Amino acid sequence: xxxxxxxxxxxxxxxxxxxxxxxxxxxxxxxxxxxxxxxxxxxxxxxxxxxxxxxxxxxxxxxxxxxxxxxxxxxxxxxxxxxxxxxxxxxxxxxxxxxxxxxxxxxxxxxxxxxxxxxxxxxxxxxxxxxxxxxxxxxxxxxxxxxxxxxxxxxxxxxxxxxxxxxxxxxxxxxxxxxxxxxxxxxxxxxx
Amino acid sequence: xxxxxxxxxxxxxxxxxxxxxxxxxxxxxxxxxxxxxxxxxxxxxxxxxxxxxxxxxxxxxxxxxxxxxxxxxxxxxxxxxxxxxxxxxxxxxxxxxxxxxxxxxxxxxxxxxxxxxxxxxxxxxxxxxxxxxxxxxxxxxxxxxxxxxxxxxxxxxxxxxxxxxxxxxxxxxxxxxxxxxxxxxxxxxxxx
Numbered sequence: 001x002x003x004x005x006x007x008x009x010x011x012x013x014x015x016x017x018x019x020x021x022x023x024x025x026x027x028x029x030x031x032x033x034x035x036x037x038x039x040x041x042x043x044x045x046x047x048x049x050x051x052x053x054x055x056x057x058x059x060x061x062x063x064x065x066x067x068x069x070x071x072x073x074x075x076x077x078x079x080x081x082x083x084x085x086x087x088x089x090x091x092x093x094x095x096x097x098x099x100x101x102x103x104x105x106x107x108x109x110x111x112x113x114x115x116x117x118x119x120x121x122x123x124x125x126x127x128x129x130x131x132x133x134x135x136x137x138x139x140x141x142x143x144x145x146x147x148x149x150x151x152x153x154x155x156x157x158x159x160x161x162x163x164x165x166x167x168x169x170x171x172x173x174x175x176x177x178x179x180x181x182x183x184x185x186x187x188x189x190x191x192x
Numbered sequence: 193x194x195x196x197x198x199x200x201x202x203x204x205x206x207x208x209x210x211x212x213x214x215x216x217x218x219x220x221x222x223x224x225x226x227x228x229x230x231x232x233x234x235x236x237x238x239x240x241x242x243x244x245x246x247x248x249x250x251x252x253x254x255x256x257x258x259x260x261x262x263x264x265x266x267x268x269x270x271x272x273x274x275x276x277x278x279x280x281x282x283x284x285x286x287x288x289x290x291x292x293x294x295x296x297x298x299x300x301x302x303x304x305x306x307x308x309x310x311x312x313x314x315x316x317x318x319x320x321x322x323x324x325x326x327x328x329x330x331x332x333x334x335x336x337x338x339x340x341x342x343x344x345x346x347x348x349x350x351x352x353x354x355x356x357x358x359x360x361x362x363x364x365x366x367x368x369x370x371x372x373x374x375x376x377x378x379x380x381x382x383x384x
Contacts (some may be wrong), residue, residue, distance in 0.1 A: 017266075029221045033363040040353075040360050074209075077361040161373070162232050164380050169269040170232050171225040174369035177362070181353070181370045188356050 003189040004135035005043050006106060007176065008094050009034060010150070011050040014143040023052050024143040031062050031085065032078055033173045039081040041180040044101075044135075044191045047086045047094045059087050091139070091150065098135055106137040110154035111179065112145050113168050119159040122182040128156070129183055138179065140172050195381040196327035197235050198298060199368065200286050201226060202342070203242040206335040215244050216335040223254050223277065224270055225365045231273040233372040236293075236327075236383045239278045239286045251279050283331070283342065290327055298329035302346035303371065304337050305360050311351040314374040320348070321375055330371065332364050 009030055012023040030048060038046040050056055063085060065071045066078045088094050098106045109125065120128075129136055139146065139154070151157060161178055162168045170178070201222055204215040222240060230238040242248055255277060257263045258270045280286050290298045301317065312320075321328055331338065331346070343349060353370055354360045362370070 027221075029219075029225070029363075029365070033221070033365055036361055036363050037366045040357055040362050040366075042357065077359070080359060081361065162378060164378065165232055165234065166382075167231050167269070167272060169228055169273065170369070171221075171228050171365070173221070173225055173363070173365050174229045174232075177366035177369040178373045181373060186354060186356065190358075 001133060001135065002129050002184065002187060003042065003044070003191050004102060005129065005184070006045050006047065006098055006135060006137045007034070007038050007043050007140065008047040008049055008091065008137060009140050009142065009172065010091065010146055011048065011055065011142055012052070013147055013149065014141060015145050015147055017144050021147060022143065023050060023055070026050060026055050026059055028062055029173055031059060032066065032081065034176050035081040035085045036078070037177045037180060039084055041184045042189050042191060043084060043180065045084050045086050047088050049088050049091055049094060051089050056087050056089070094137065098137060102135045104134060106135040107132065107155040108153065109136060109138040109156045109158055110146065110151045111138065111140055111158045111175065113160045113170065114145065115160060115163055116157060118157060120156045121159050125156060125158055126183045140176055142172055193325060193327065194321050194376065194379065195234065195236070195383050196294060197321065197376070198237050198239065198290055198327060198329045199226070199230050199235050199332065200239040200241055200283065200329060201332050201334065201364065202283065202338055203240070203247065203334050204244070205339055205341070206333060207337050207339055209336050213339060214335065215242060215247070218242060218247050218251055220254055221365055223251060224258065224273065226368050227273040227277045228270070229369045229372060231276055233376045234381050234383060235276060235372065237276050237278050239280050241280050241283055241286060243281050248279050248281070286329065290329060294327045296326060298327040299324065299347040300345065301328060301330040301348045301350055302338065302343045303330065303332055303350045303367065305352045305362065306337065307352060307355055308349060310349060312348045313351050317348060317350055318375045332368055334364055
């Protein structure tokens with residue numbers, strides 16, 4: 001459902017350049033740029049996933065600055081945007097949280113810039129979001145992308161953005177923005 | 193022309209929260225996130241505009257890290273993306289550079305999240321980019337947006353993204369990504 005869209009940014013498990021599994025470092029922009037994008041497109045919650053307690057602590061400090069510290073007075077828009085932000089240790093926790101809110105498990109969407117077979121197109125997924133009753137959770141990777149073990153548990157595998165371009169290395173911040181705009185566009189929906 | 197699209201990110205002159213004119217601080221992500229987006233959409237050059245020599249020096253150091261330093265080996269994609277990146281002191285310098293490359297002044301596009309009258313729609317501007325012969329320069333603001341004095345010299349004033357949403361405070365990184373995707377989409381063009 002268009003008013004039950006959730007986004008998660010995965011920092012673990014993530015592929016490293018050499019194919020091994022790592023935890024990636026969180027950047028400030030992963031927190032506030034993506035929160036602002038999600039809030040603008042009426043995403044219900046934006047989850048940042050990191051298994052490292054020290055990373056989660058940094059995130060909590062940044063969020064506190066913008067929601068309770070100097071930043072909350074100076075730039076109250078950012079406070080509004082961070083209202084939908086959540087931090088979790090594992091993807092399983094995110095799925096559980098959504099199930100608790102909605103009473104049903106979300107349909108999960110895998111995204112990647114790499115060419116793959118059996119992908120759903122943006123226009124097909126846009127229809128699914130409008131017609132299906134289920135909540136939708138869209139996953140985005142960091143580093144060199146999400147591993148196969150995550151793709152296997154997903155219900156949909158979304159086509160890449162500009163796969164035919166001679167260069168399609170968008171930042172994840174840009175990929176989230178373009179994906180939500182292609183799926184939701186100018187449609188206004190309020191979270192139920 | 194679709195293969196003569198240029199982007200500029202303005203750090204001066206910019207509106208401060210109180211309406212006065214300031215120079216805003218550059219962030220790393222203004223450099224590499226937007227370069228990657230522009231490169232993905234075959235933008236010919238992405239100009240960052242700052243009138244402060246100390247800021248331009250920081251930008252040059254960041255660019256050097258990714259094009260000649262450790263970053264160029266570790267992440268060569270970023271080096272490719274930064275090939276189209278340029279830094280200039282003033283908007284006038286950007287216009288002059290484009291005129292030198294193209295032999296003709298660019299048509300200039302103003303963007304803002306604020307509601308305004310007499311705007312061009314994304315679909316209209318998309319047609320202009322495909323049909324007109326002139327190069328196109330799309331301007332994006334930082335801080336609290338670009339002042340009226342910049343809007344007055346622009347040929348087109350582009351409609352805001354999600355103006356009807358109860359929140360439309362996208363980061364400029366997200367706004368650039370969505371704007372280029374709406375105007376160019378999956379169309380492949382190579383720079384002439």
